[in-house]
Amino acid sequence: MSILLNQNSKVIVQGITGRDGSFHTRQMLSYGTKVVGGVTPGKGGQEVSGVPVFNTVAQAKEKTTADTAVIYVPAKFAKDAMLEDIKAGINLIICITEGVPVLDMVEVMGALKGTGIRLVGPNCPGVISPGKSKVGIMPGHIHKPGPIGIISRSGTLTYEVVYSLTYHGVGQSTCVGLGGDPIIGTRFVDVLEMFMRDDQTKGIVMVGEIGGEDEQVAAGYLKKEATKPVVGFIAGRTAPPGKRMGHAGAIISSGTSTAEAKRTVLKEAGVVVVDFPEEIPAVFKEKLGECLHGEKRS
Amino acid sequence: MKIHEYQATELFQKAGVAVVSGQVATDVREALRVAESIGYPVVLKSQVLVGGRGKAGGIKKVNTPEELTTAFAQLKALKIKDYPVEKVLVVRAVAIKREFYIGMTVDTSRNDVVLIASAAGGVDIEETAQKDPQAIKKYYLEGNQQLVGKKWQSFIESVFDDPHYQVKGAEIFRGLIKVFFAYDCSLAEINPLVIDDKGQMYAADAKINFDDNALFRHEDVAALRDIRYEEPDEMEAKKHGLSFVRLDGNVGCIVNGAGLAMATMDIVNLSGGAPANFLDVGGSSNPEKVVHALRIILNNKKVKAVLINIFGGITRCDDIARGLVEARTKLNLSVPLVVRLIGTNEEEAKALLAQHNIRTYPTMREAISQVVAIANQ
Structure with missing residues (x-):
């Protein structure tokens, strides 16, 4: 099994009639994702690439029994889109939108509390379980089904890691883009727990960056609970303090938010921290050996 | 995005927070006029968006128009961390009896908004956090902006020992919350919040940072950006x-x-x-x-x-x-x-x-x- 997404996941696209929403709906469909509906208020009754459009998430869920929603709406509408999913009881919400105000996220996180609903993002590339389902904006063709789970705060840097793994014949179970914002629905520890329990996943890659303390929290968890090898890469070793590096959450604001501080705590927790993304496949080849080719069981 | 102290003071004042009387001045004539209207002694405060202005000599107390004229010229000639002083805030000099720190920010690790206070005010809060973490009190809003209940009561009592100032302090926190949510702040801070020799409590400094991602809904705030700092x-x-x-x-x-x-x-x-x-x-x-x-x-x-x-x-x-x-x-x-x-x-x-x-x-x-x-x- 993979985590979060599988071949049965039924997906609705919020903002499906927009430029990004319609483009990525086509991409997801061609990957084999079960996109069962779309939502754009006022455009119910239309179709995008053969996918029916609804006015509300509640209507879309009722007609399609969707369990997953992906959000491509502009930042100023993202909060309402997420709140609508929570109200409708969508199990998994993946928010791609970049630039959502922090206080909007505080409100969304408050609404999520106690519901059991999982939010991934915002400001993330999405989630892919290779060969099964892709929900987001990542290029599907660079992935390959296999035993490595990937968790990342970045988009294109994750592609780099995936590309290198696939190039060396090492496939992936699920790749989760957490997002580059300071408040995100799912953090390293949440996904580490899922990967530790997942049969298909034999090894894990964590791609972190400067800002916040999520890598430290993850290190604390791994110290006690790790049952599978974890490889880490942290971006931003040359980033100057006090400057926001593209991502809203990527800023060195204290001694603990530097790349070196994160590399150190991860190493102390038994994580193999590499300097170059292309070193990752060799680490797994050494640590996992034959297990790497066990993906046929899934 | 950051704004200057005088601009933040104005936002706090509009939200009902008591502040020290004063006004910003760009030239010495304006400064003399402000000082005249509020009465000497006054304090001249350089308006810069970088820390450490006190140590750099950017704050001066003056007792007479002559002293003001000299001090004002000195401030205008000053560069604080490479930034020239363009505006000077002229405020009434107050006799401070007690100083507190109060602030509000988003604790991103807990996905919540937090009020922070310390009875040890007037100094760098991060320094206090290092040296004496017990001196810093926190109150998480957990979706409720009403400031009522037992948890709130014990927070406000832990900061202000006198019931009179617990009421006054709560009023100031309400103003802080109003500003914070109205303008999508990432940080709103009063350091120090003072009690003067007459027992009055008010903000003697003001600092506000805004969430850049939310500026699209606050054009008035976005217009305050001081591009000299960009x-x-x-x-x-x-x-x-x-x-x-x-x-x-x-x-x-x-x-x-x-x-x-x-x-x-x-x-x-x-x-x-x-x-x-x-x-x-x-x-x-x-x-x-x-x-x-x-x-x-x-x-x-x-x-x-x-x-x-x-x-x-x-x-x-x-x-x-x-x-x-x-x-x-x-x-x-x-x-x-x-x-x-x-x-x-x-x-x-x-x-x-x-x-x-x-x-x-x-x-x-x-x-x-x-x-x-x-x-x-």
Whole structure:
């Protein structure tokens, strides 16, 4: 099994009639994702690439029994889109939108509390379980089904890691883009727990960056609970303090938010921290050996 | 985004927070008039958006118009961390009996808004946090802005021992909350909050930072941006949808995606080079963006070579390639380009670049060794 997404996941696209929403709906469909509906208020009754459009998430869920929603709406509408999913009881919400105000996220996180609903993002590339389902904006063709789970705060840097793994014949179970914002629905520890329990996943890659303390929290968890090898890469070793590096959450604001501080705590927790993304496949080849080719069981 | 103390004071005052009487002045005549109306002694406070103005001599107490004239001229001649003093806030000098710290921010690790207070005010709160963490009290809103109940009561009592000031303090916290949510602040701070010799409580300083992502719904706040504190290149980049940060090295970098852009800088560094900048061209880049990116990078005369590292997802490699070709004709490029493109429409991109004799490298490592070798020549 993979985590979060599988071949049965039924997906609705919020903002499906927009430029990004319609483009990525086509991409997801061609990957084999079960996109069962779309939502754009006022455009119910239309179709995008053969996918029916609804006015509300509640209507879309009722007609399609969707369990997953992906959000491509502009930042100023993202909060309402997420709140609508929570109200409708969508199990998994993946928010791609970049630039959502922090206080909007505080409100969304408050609404999520106690519901059991999982939010991934915002400001993330999405989630892919290779060969099964892709929900987001990542290029599907660079992935390959296999035993490595990937968790990342970045988009294109994750592609780099995936590309290198696939190039060396090492496939992936699920790749989760957490997002580059300071408040995100799912953090390293949440996904580490899922990967530790997942049969298909034999090894894990964590791609972190400067800002916040999520890598430290993850290190604390791994110290006690790790049952599978974890490889880490942290971006931003040359980033100057006090400057926001593209991502809203990527800023060195204290001694603990530097790349070196994160590399150190991860190493102390038994994580193999590499300097170059292309070193990752060799680490797994050494640590996992034959297990790497066990993906046929899934 | 940051604003000046006098602007933050005004926002707090509008929300019902008691503040020290005063007014901002740009020239000495204005300052004399303000001092006249509030009465001597007054304090002159340099308005700068960097910390450490007190230590830099940016705050002066004066007793007479003559003293004010001299002190004002000194402040105007001052540079605080390279920034000249343009405006001076003139406030009534107060006899401080007690000082507190109160502030409000988003605790991103807990996804919640937190009120922070300390009875040890007037000093740097981060210093207090290091030396005496017990002295810092926190109250998490947990979705409730009402400030009632047992938890609230015990918080306010832990900060102010006198019931009279517990009531006054709660009023000031309510004002803080009002401002924080009305303007999408990332930080709202009063340090110090003072009690004077007459027993009055008010804000003797004010600091507000805003969430850049929320400025779209606060045009009035966005208009307060003091552009003297912005790097011109960063502003220019932002205008074109690019994210740019200037660094000290000589290897220019154009990358798509913030994480990959940081990783590229790091690997340039590990390979013996020094990155000249962080630059994320963002997703769905059109050729024009590449031209702007190159132009901004080449404003920096230290740059000896430019690395283009693209992993095409939403970004199409052929768009980047077209941009590079266009830039070569438009910009009269004085330095070599080292290009690595992979992903969406890679083949089209490589064919186009080959036509224009621009070589491409298959991996990030190879491209980086090449660009570092050129820059270090």
